[in-house]
Amino acid sequence: MTGPRLTPLAQSLPASVPFVGPETQERARGRPFRARLGANESLFGPSPKAIAAMQQAAAEAWKYGDAQNHDLRAVLAADLGVPPETIMVGEGIDGLLGYLVRLLVAPGDAVVTSEGAYPTFNYHVAGFGGVLHKVPFAGDHEDPEALIAKAAETGAKIVYLSNPDNPMGTWHDAGRVQAMIDAVPPGTLLMLDEAYIEFAPEGTAPPLDPADPRVIRMRTFSKAQGLAGARVGYAIGAAPLIEAFHKIRNHFGMCRVSQAGALAAWGDKEWLAHVQGEVARGRQEIARIARANGLTPLPSATNFVTIDCGGDGALARRVLEELTARDVFVRMPGVAPLDRCVRVSVGDAQALAVLAEELPAALAAARG
Amino acid sequence: MTGPRLTPLAQSLPASVPFVGPETQERARGRPFRARLGANESLFGPSPKAIAAMQQAAAEAWKYGDAQNHDLRAVLAADLGVPPETIMVGEGIDGLLGYLVRLLVAPGDAVVTSEGAYPTFNYHVAGFGGVLHKVPFAGDHEDPEALIAKAAETGAKIVYLSNPDNPMGTWHDAGRVQAMIDAVPPGTLLMLDEAYIEFAPEGTAPPLDPADPRVIRMRTFSKAQGLAGARVGYAIGAAPLIEAFHKIRNHFGMCRVSQAGALAAWGDKEWLAHVQGEVARGRQEIARIARANGLTPLPSATNFVTIDCGGDGALARRVLEELTARDVFVRMPGVAPLDRCVRVSVGDAQALAVLAEELPAALAAARG
Known part of the structure; x- marks a missing residue:
């Protein structure tokens, strides 16, 4: 029995995924995230x-x-x-x-x-x-x-x-x-x-x-x-x-x-305005948390804030890994020099509190 | 200003649609269907x-x-x-x-x-x-x-x-x-x-x-x-x-x-069994309606019944058009000799009652 014949193009492609989803990570980790701040979703929910x-x-x-x-x-x-x-x-x-x-x-x-x-x-x-x-x-x-x-x-x-x-x-x-x-x-x-x-x-x-x-x-x-x-x-x-x-x-x-x-x-334009307000506030809060930890938040016109970890890609990668280990889901840019940063979605107060709580230890571990 | 360049393959393709949806037809007709029996949907709904x-x-x-x-x-x-x-x-x-x-x-x-x-x-x-x-x-x-x-x-x-x-x-x-x-x-x-x-x-x-x-x-x-x-x-x-x-x-x-x-x-296997039972009953009812109008229902192992209108594709096309004009949405095979038939999805009792009510006049108009 022979199998199907893929096109030459399909044969040449890797079985890749542009992003690993948070549920995939949760299954691999064996426990859920406490703060879902990696996919630029709207934690304020739909209207x-x-x-x-x-x-x-x-x-x-x-x-x-x-x-x-x-x-x-x-x-x-x-x-x-x-x-x-x-x-x-x-x-x-x-x-x-x-x-x-x-x-x-x-x-x-x-x-x-x-x-x-x-x-x-x-x-x-x-x-x-x-x-x-x-x-x-x-x-x-x-x-x-x-x-x-x-x-x-x-x-x-x-x-x-x-x-x-x-x-x-x-x-x-x-x-x-x-x-x-x-x-x-x-x-x-x-x-x-x-x-x-x-x-x-x-x-x-x-x-x-x-x-x-x-x-x-x-x-x-x-x-x-x-x-x-x-x-x-x-x-x-x-x-x-x-x-x-x-x-x-x-x-x-x-x-x-x-x-x-x-x-x-x-x-529902009122809900949109509500979310826009929450996002503006949340960006400020993420920036505050970043600065309180000696990091540099980038200006943002989105529902996330990209934080310069002040080192190279390896450092930011360790910060991300340490945050992940502490149940905080974030992502980071894939290439230098952008990869000196981690990217944090605006969350609600509860999720950002988890970030504020876990970032110091994550940073210390990443630097250690 | 010049526009984008489609691939030669894309250029060669027609802007086609395999099926015209019932909502598209309803907008063109200016009024809704009374019996939605054309897309082999389950009128019994989800579990x-x-x-x-x-x-x-x-x-x-x-x-x-x-x-x-x-x-x-x-x-x-x-x-x-x-x-x-x-x-x-x-x-x-x-x-x-x-x-x-x-x-x-x-x-x-x-x-x-x-x-x-x-x-x-x-x-x-x-x-x-x-x-x-x-x-x-x-x-x-x-x-x-x-x-x-x-x-x-x-x-x-x-x-x-x-x-x-x-x-x-x-x-x-x-x-x-x-x-x-x-x-x-x-x-x-x-x-x-x-x-x-x-x-x-x-x-x-x-x-x-x-x-x-x-x-x-x-x-x-x-x-x-x-x-x-x-x-x-x-x-x-x-x-x-x-x-x-x-x-x-x-x-x-x-x-x-x-x-x-x-x-x-x-x-929900119970709901599946319920739907299977309703579909079996509905197939019999469509077959009964077809026979009562002198048409021949084909045996079916699906949630629709294909009905031989007893003539050629032109006749079946007219039957479909006359049913459509009477607010009954059905479809039909696209090529001869299958196109001597119209295809009727199993509906609930109400939808099949509309079919039973409208089919005689639709047939008469199609034949006249």
Whole structure:
């Protein structure tokens, strides 16, 4: 008996995972985390209206979801001031990134991103045989000009920028990003990941212009709306590109319960303001805890704070391991020089109290 | 400004949809269906325990789902008597089919299926540049021997069989399917779609043998468990193939609420038995309605009944249109000679009463 024959590309890929999930770690450790601060989830939870909508929709889960995501696209379009045909709803930004890369990247095609930027984007690019070209962060920021230069040099199909950026939490203002859009080389698409945009200062996002074919923007219900587990993201782009998703997407891939939750979450602006306030407070508290331990918090426009541990990657790795051993789930950037930091999601008071309690001993052990 | 450059394959694909959803039809019609009998959903709903589990999980939707689907895989493995590493949980069979085709099918690779079989499988094959070879149904059954012969002739990467089969509702016994497995040509994988297996007579599914690399089986929570809108399917296959899914899958693609719902649904064998009983009764009722109108119901091992309208595809198409105009959502096979039929999902008493009420006039209009 012989087995199936994988494609040469599939054969060449490792069985990798961009992130190890907290549940996976908990099973390996044999006990749960006390503070879940590693995945930039919203510990403040979804809007009570979203919870209620999902609870009501649960009984209707026997029906496939609406393949057109009509109602959600309609309210997004109305509120964002763009036509519905310039919005694609999908299975989280992760799912949409997979579709986008599949549409644009054939084996050997160039793609540009930053050293240390979102690993799941890189995973999709590798998964479709693209060739990644990376430019370093400039300071603790992604470097728009270097990204554009590399895209021009390599003839890239896609150039990726997150703004605000993950894993550092920094951001560029709208003018700088618009200048990057205006500099996108012919035939390149700027993939502008705005997963954290609701936590950024006014003036961080350039105006939406879905007539512009040079950029696609992606946003999510996973962060500010607290629906990471529901898997709802959306892309805003020029209609021909949005239309192309229909060529390959899993038309009935959206959970009906999640559609209902996202719709209700979008309508609850009070909850959004509440979460934004909690996140702003939580960032200050994480910064305070960091400073109290002699560490340097980076400015953040996201729902996490990246903390410079003041040494090299090996030190930060030990800090992370010691925090993990003390039941605090955090993550860290993957490459130097960003990996001198650990990344801590904003938690509620209880989770941040655990952080404050455990960080001194974790630091001492890491340095010892 | 120039736009992004799609891959040649993506450029060549139409913006198609394998099925038009009922909500899309309702928006076009301007009014809702009275009987939702077209998508083989379970009108009996999910288990009350699954609904309760989803309602409870809704408040936890701020957490990403467990990337390993550990708990669900553990109970599936224990109950099915296979190792957990031979089970892959994914975003419905549709999602898993996309991953499978991506793993195995490069542009130009041959794939074999039946004329009129599951369109979403064909959509994925086309989407990755595969070349579909189709063999006709034999009578109203898929033809295992012809499928195997065509796979051998074309050197197919995948040969697809659904058992019980969609859209006709017929089935082969386990011996016939096992003989097909044993005849799979070297280097071909049998994709055995068992979405409807819970509705089939004992002796329809061959024993699970995850040591056998020649076949992958896919099952779903969308049908008997009534969770179509939750998007949970699973594949059972040899460990090396199951492991390969990790190379390309969306690791955090599963909804946390759906994971909870599926786990609870799997544990509620009483509800499964209840649904099986209702479906058996409903099949008889649809058959009765068909016969009372001079039509011929096909035997069914699924949660739908395919009804021979006694004419050609044009007649059945008119019957479908007239039923639609009377607010009854049904579907029909896409190709001759199967398209002499319409396909009616088993509904509850209320939905089938609507069918009984509207079918005579729909038939008269279709014939007139």
